[in-house]
Amino acid sequence: MRAYVRLELRRLARMPGLLIFAVLMPLLSYLLFTNLHGLTGQDRDVAATYTMVSMAGYGAIGALLNYASGVVVDRSIGWMRQLRLTPLSPVRVVVGKGLAAMVTAIVPVVALCVAGVLVNDVRLGPVQWLAIVPLLWFGALPFALLGLGMGYLATAQTVQPLNLLVYLGMSVVGGLWLPLDALPGWVAAVGRWLPTHAYADMSWQVAFGGSPTVTDLLTLAGWMVAFTGLAVVGFRRSVRSTASL
């Protein structure tokens, strides 16, 4: 499996577009949101920290969904079938793909935290940093599974629009672009229960001196179970139908 992760990372290195997209978009948005005219003083400090977390999460989720759902390409070009003809078991392949995906997620997280410190003077204690970076990184794991699930279940034609819809929809409604308080009440009511919100809220809590709430943890765990189920169903279906030599 290590060999497979290594192969995947080498392939990833030849696709800088994915990471540039996953870093550049949130980074530009971050600089834009935190330098709005009229945003000054304490409001600006709060926005700098709050949006740093939002955009780091937004980038990590984007990288994971995009990369993991790329499994659809591996399927359509016969790579999954070729792998099934090797001693590497299908389970190791999917775990390897997930591990490689997690490598992509750390990049936007680090980039946004660095930008927060250097550009917007975000000041957090060492313990806070030590909590926030792993929370943003490992907390994004459910989205790797969601991406895998979509990559196994969708077709090469449907995966891109589906991906975009899920990504933007969950990010906006989950409060990554604008805080839930700024959204219409009924949107916020839905957004509160989305995995995007629970995931980002764990880090928001830490950034403003608290710690992740039980609600956040349970919500994210629930989605994690659901997305794992989705990935397993898709994976099984794909393994069954890897025919046509």
Added chain:
Amino acid sequence: MATVELDRVSYTYENASGNATGNSADGFAVRDVSLRIEPGQVVAMLGPNGAGKSTTLLLLLGMLRPRTGTVRLFGEAVTGAVNKAVAGGRIGAMPQAGGVPPRSSVRDLLEFLHAVYPRPMPVREALALADLEGLAGRTVERLSGGQQQRLRFAMAVIGRPDLLILDEPTAALDVQSRRAFWAAIREYAAHGRTVLFSTHYLEEADDNADRIVVLDRGRVIADGTAVSVKQMVGVRTVSVAASDAPHAFDRLPGVAAVTRLGGRVVLTTTDSDATVLALAAAGLLRDLEVVGAGLEEAFLTLTNTALTDAAPTLERI
């Protein structure tokens, strides 16, 4: 212990509405195929498109589950997802197309597979065998069709499989690379390994296999050496100088195929005596020549014979 054992294996593809969509009239893609391949044999599976070659190979690899019958590899039953031969790295397979992931280099892929198989050959050796030296750093997107095909071959052999399965391996190659390709496969087989390949190029089967299994509409219609396949049907070609008068040569007794070649009419026949007598009766006997047929003619006759159901089924000789 046989390397491959198919025992009366049948398979039907089903469409969305659950109806069988096989290639033969009765809906079977593969029907009652029995095949036993001993270690060290090089076997060609020969047949036209839709004969069931790829389906048979997929059944053998455990990627399709037979409707009836059993598949054994190295004595172990293959049941759906459980394929000990594949898991143990004893199988190398080169599907008809695809299977090279974009944005990987030749070296990346071979190093990966080298790590995955239990008894692989060095990457350098696989590169040499597939004539890929100098291309190791290239990404698959920048390989020509022939180079990609050679990469796929290297990917299939790097694990030193005991059984190498190739589905129409030379379909994308020009004549010269085809020759080099077969030289590589023979070199691999020379180490006592079993090779099973499918093709519809008849001369490939004749030149490269110890044994030929002819498939037609899902059935094995002949199985033996190239010589015995030809002998079995007693196919001859009868040729005469062409006359100006048109004649329905295909109506002559025994004639399976008619071709015209440089001023001569060449008839492929299963009964050369009857054909010659009929030619004489029609006054067409000019510069007669009767010779034993090549595999191509034998093959044509076999598949034509199978078309008429009245003909006896030619199974295993």
